[in-house]
Amino acid sequence: MIYVDVKGNLGNQLFIYSFARSLQKQTGQKICLNTTYLSKYYPEYKYSLDDYILNPNVYVEKKKKLPFFMNIYSLPSKAILRLLAKSPKIDNRISILAFNFFSKYGFFIWLKETYINIKIRPHKNYYVTGFWQSPKYFDQIKKNLENELKPKHNxxxxxxxxxxxxxxxxxxxxxxxxxxxxxxxxxxxxxxxxxxxxxxxxxxxxxxxxxxxxxxxxxxxxxxxxxxxxxxxxxxxxxxxxxxxxxxxxxxxxxxxxxxxxxxxxxxxxxxxxxxxxxxxxxxxxxxxxxxxxxxxxxxxxx
CATH class of the missing domain: 3.40.50 (Rossmann fold)
Incomplete structure (x- = not known):
């Protein structure tokens, strides 16, 4: 299963889904879109992907508990991110090192606006948190996305x-x-x-x-x-x-x-x-x- 932390409004959610969909295409795993943190920390945001066709192997979970270090909204995470932001060069190096380490175990954590190369290793479960705002992550499945990201409604x-x-x-x-x-x-x-x-x-x-x-x-x-x-x-x-x-x-x-x-x-x-x-x-x-x-x-x- 690919457990995905859903963030933001529709635009952000489409990036996140598309990244997970590309990962699904490579691994054959089902996708679980987790809205726990969305509703808990940003109640003004609405889960909007329900209005789209999406892939049939996609599920929504409102109360799925993710590993604690995936919660970027927690006070410890915010404190670390704030500290690292004071030194962008150190921040970037640490982010890359952390990503490479966690990705070995199926955890994809990337909060940068830049693209990072993904190496897929076989795992029972994958955990995803980030914004993934680059077409480089999913251009290879653009035709799939064009078919799936259509409204259910007339x-x-x-x-x-x-x-x-x-x-x-x-x-x-x-x-x-x-x-x-x-x-x-x-x-x-x-x-x-x-x-x-x-x-x-x-x-x-x-x-x-x-x-x-x-x-x-x-x-x-x-x-x-x-x-x-x-x-x-x-x-x-x-x-x-x-x-x-x-x-x-x-x-x-x-x-x-x-x-x-x-x-x-x-x-x-x-x-x-x-x-x-x-x-x-x-x-x-x-x-x-x-x-x-x-x-x-x-x-x-x-x-």
């Missing part, structure tokens, strides 16, 4: 007209993340990079090549977008009230993308099969920490 009736427009036109999906990126000062200091100028420049860049392209906006604050950003072209707006599985369905049906530094935004582009242009911010975090989330062929705008 398209909502009020979105039929918008969905038809998205599928029939040269649509540019613009995802504008606000929410805690602007309202929470701590999060803003780490994540807020993409202001109105970024999205305007991204749309203009795509429309230089595709002059007939239209914009479809998605945001957690759609009224703010309507009142503050004028793309000066035909523009449509998702209601802002749809469930996340519906938003992602609409987003991934678009052809071109101006993404923000958000895992949810990233997955909309990854699950699209229309091979359009992708514009991304030149860095993913304010502090410019190294990441492996970028994909080949993207174009970047300096932020």
């Amino acid at each position: 398209l909502l009736k009020h979105n039929k007209e918008l969905f038809d427009i998205i599928c029939q036109k040269e649509t540019i999906c613009v995802t504008i993340r606000r929410g805690d990126y602007v309202s929470n000062s701590k999060i803003k200091d780490s994540y807020y990079l993409c202001g109105p100028e970024y999205f305007l420049e991204g749309v203009n860049e795509i429309r230089k090549k595709y002059s007939e392209a239209v914009v479809v906006c998605f945001s957690d604050d759609i009224e703010w977008v309507k009142n503050n950003i004028d793309f000066k072209c035909e523009t449509y707006y998702e209601s802002g009230t749809d469930p996340v599985w519906e938003k992602l369905r609409l987003m991934s049906a678009c052809k071109h993308f101006v993404i923000s530094n958000s895992s949810f935004s990233w997955w909309a582009e990854y699950l699209s099969t229309r091979n359009g242009c992708v514009i991304a911010p030149s860095k993913w975090y304010v502090d410019e920490r190294p990441v492996d989330i970028y994909r080949e062929g993207w174009k970047y705008i300096k932020v």
